[in-house]
Amino acid sequence: MRPAIARLVAAGLIAAVILLALLFAVVQNRDAADLDVGGVENVVKRGAAPRA
């Protein structure tokens, strides 16, 4: 394998890892955002009629 390819693969890997960390933060906070919409009332509503 050429050093240039090794550099490219490493750069791709680092980018993938950062993207996954970003995805983790987005997914984690998307759930939180869902809960925030409508505040406590919405949570109570969801509790009454849970999603399938």
Added chain:
Amino acid sequence: MSARAAFWAILYLGLILLPLLVLLLGERPPARGFWWDFSMGLGFAAMAMMAAQFALTARFRRATFPFGIDVLYYFHRILAIGALAILLGHWTILFVGFRDAMGPINPLEARWEITAGRVALGCFALVIVTSEFRKRLGLEYGLWRYLHVALAIVGFLAAVAHIGGVGYYTDAPGKQPLWLGATLGFLGLIGWTRIGKPWRQLSQPWEVVANRPEHGGARTLTLEPRGHSGLGRWQPGQFAWLTLGSSPFLLREHPFTIASAPESGPRLEFGIQPLGDFTSRIGEVEPGARAFLDGPYGVFSIDRHPGAPGFIFVSGGIGVTPALANLRSMAARGDRRPAILFYCNPDWESAAYRDELEALRDRMDLTLVHVLESPPRDWSGESGLLDRDMLKRRLPPDFAARPALLCGPPPLTAAARAALEELGVPPAMIESELFELV
């Protein structure tokens, strides 16, 4: 990329991405805001990358074979810098946005798990700085290796303690075994590399039987196996890590090309130029000295190109040893495929093994092109630095179909690679050995 190479690359990718995927899947603790969670994601990612570094340097021969271990070490170096950058991202977000949560810096007042995180960051930063600037810092190679291993292990254990101590993302019942398994797995890798392998070498000692001078101050060290059958099967042009002394546990090993051909039996020769901290004392090694070997490794071999119509070798200085091993092997096998060697040296006296190369021309189809930076007055050969025009002038008509094997100082191999590609040799046909990584 071959299927084997793809398999190991995917396995490695999985190793790095698995901890983050596990964080994403399964039960997750409540969110703490995008930047906080992004910072944590970066921290876990950096930890996984740092831990996987141990796998890259564990020298599993099957895993190294498709790539070449020199490239894996190069990869190890780049990924370490990337992992440190990600780790700094984790720290910077917390420092800028959540400074209160980090608490005091004084370890006597700070929470122990936060101090562990700071120790990990410090160790990993020192690993990179001491590796990238070893020569400028005046660090002797042997001392650097001790420091490198110690800092990496302390940094890794501190990072594990940091993650375990904070515990927020790993306390879920399904995730604890994963982290415990991953931690033990990586500790096992360290144990294998630093204890298991040397232990195996201990039962397979070698003895220096000759240490002879060559042109240009180079030395040829000849080793014979003691109480075992030798290295087993290896390909011409491969190299091994050599330890001279009573113990293989001391981290005093150095990689050298096996200059002899596999066809010449279990006795091995190493061509060594006294250039560095360790090699400068190579002339003092007496016959009878004990030695240990870890190998063979490397991909600089004609055996990886069985269908090639011939070969191009470009060597600089002591970088001629892998070419010599391949040529010796071709001569021993009666391989009549044509080979051309561009042998670049500062001057005529520096051309080690030039007599043997000359003799090999009688036993095989070898064209020898000496390239001297400072030639003697009556020199009629090539002079100056190897370049595109010189290659074009000397290469045979079928050169683009021949694999090119380059070994020497990085500026030479880079120039040769660029020139060969410009002349039409496909990049995939050009192999090079990377030395002097630190």
